[in-house]
Amino acid sequence: MNFDDKVPIYYQIKTVIYDRIIAGELAPGEKLPAVRQLAVSLTVNVNTVQRALREMIEEGVVTSQRGRGNFVTTDTNVIETLRQDLITRNLKQLYERLHRLNIDDQEIINELVTYIERRARQNESNGKN
Amino acid sequence: MNFDDKVPIYYQIKTVIYDRIIAGELAPGEKLPAVRQLAVSLTVNVNTVQRALREMIEEGVVTSQRGRGNFVTTDTNVIETLRQDLITRNLKQLYERLHRLNIDDQEIINELVTYIERRARQNESNGKN
């Protein structure tokens, strides 16, 4: 994987797994890949994967069954809460950062719209070739 | 200061100083606070401040004059580039994250607008009391 060297790897692993759960790619109750398998596919040590799992288990998003595997919680409320928190946290992060740069509310929205439009155009022209 | 324990402190210091430069609170050519002063006000070691400054100097945003102080570059192009990069980087970060959560373009914009509106309402009701 492509890790940001400014953030602990175990934390980034937690992030990508949470993202997959929230996106529905890992359904409630579904079995996660085995820790050793995850370690290989992420090119990372088993202990690092375990560190990420430990926190996900503590937070009730994953349940662990020794000898069987790790499973996504079946409690959809937990997942929905996670989803909302994550969205809000990311919006807040963008908002406060741009605000510190003296960019006001309307400008922040404009910047995002422009960014998305530019991106759409670029995808389009890439698709043509 | 209030540091995020997931990101190196020196990197966060760089961030806040860049933000102040971009926001215009630190004008081109202006003298930065002395390293020892910064260390005290950030409750951090001088070497940590120096580490942040070293990178800002390497990137041409700050110039250093031994015995005199550190100064914001007078090259406004550098600052403008910094500003644009920073905005784009943050928009990209939000966009790609929400996209990974299966939220499409229009929804991303809606989420941001809603967030800003909610925030405005809360500020208003706080102001009343």
Add this chain to the structure above:
DNA sequence: TATAGTGTAATAGGAAGCTAATACACTAGG
């Protein structure tokens, strides 16, 4: 020219994160 204010460098020590390696505990299935 002395002194206060500034940047810079270097050392030592501690904490956190990561890797590597090994071992142990439990489950499912032949």
Add this chain to the structure above:
DNA sequence: CCTAGTGTATTAGCTTCCTATTACACTATA
């Protein structure tokens, strides 16, 4: 019962970040 697949724990060693401390280099000015 044995074995393969799984989670968990422990130890040792390395690197990065941070702190504390001391020292040195340069500038401005009284």
